[in-house]
Amino acid sequence: MTQTATTRALGPKGVSALSEELRLACMRISRRVRFESVDGDLAPHHFSVLARLEDGARTPRRLADIEKVSAPSMTRTVGYLVDAGLVGRHDDPEDGRRVLVELTGEGRAAIEQTRRRRGRWMSERVAELTAQEQATLAEAAAILGRIAAR
Template sequence: MATIAEQSTELRLATFRLARRMRAQKADEALSDAQFAVLGALYRGGTQTLTQLAEREKVSAPSMNRTVNCLEETGYIERTADEVDRRKTNITLNDAGLALVKATISQRDAWLTTRLRDLSKEDRAVLARAAELIGGLATQ
C-alpha cells in the first residue's frame, strides 16, 4: 500500500499531466498559457485592472502589462479609462475574446468527454467523486 507521500506524488503528477493535456486544447494555438489564463480570468471575473490581474496570476505588473499588450494587439481585449479614477485602466474581454474563451471551453470539454466515454460507468463515478475531493483540496 502506498504511503500518503507516495499518493501525493502520484496525484500531483496525474493532475499536472491532465492539466497539460487540457491546456493544449485551445481555439487559438498561438496564445501562451499565461495569455489564455488572463482571458479566463476576465471571463470568470469580469473587467479588472492590470494590478488585479497581476495579483491574481502572481506576476509583476510589467510582466502582466506585456501579456495584456499582446492580447490587445491580437484583438481579444480592450482597455478603457476608469470613470471614477482616471489613473486606472480597466481591461475587458471583447466579443472576439469571449468567442475564443467559449470555443476553447467547448474544445476542452469535448476532448475530456471523448476520454470519459472510454471508461466504465464505475470509473466515471470514481472520477466524479475525485473531482469533488480535488475541488475541495484546491479551495483550502
C-alpha cells in the same frame, strides 16, 4: 473507511506516496488539457487572463497580482490581447490615472471556444475508458473536489 482507517491501511509512507501520485497526475492532466487543446494563437496564459476578466474590468496591475507575474509581463500579455481584439483598454472612470482592461465580444467568444475545446479533449479521453473506470473517476472527482475545497 475513515481517514484514520485509511492511514492505517496505507501507512504514513503509503499516504505520502499516494498524495504524490495524485498531485503529479492532477498536474499532468491540467497541463495536457491546457496545451493539447490549444488551437490557434490563444496560449494558456492568454486564456487565463481572459478568464480573470469575465466578472468585470481590472487594472493590469491587479491582473499581474492575480496571475503572479511581473507588471511588464502583464503589459505584454495585455498588449497582445488588445492587438488580437480580445480585450479593450480604457481610462478608469473613478481614477483617470488608471487604465482598465475588459473583455470584448471576441474575447468572450474565445473563452467559450477554448472551454468547449478543453471539455471535448477531456471527454474524448474519458469516453475511451471502461464503464468501471468511468465510475471510479466519478467517485475520485467527488473526493478531489472535497480536497480542493479545503
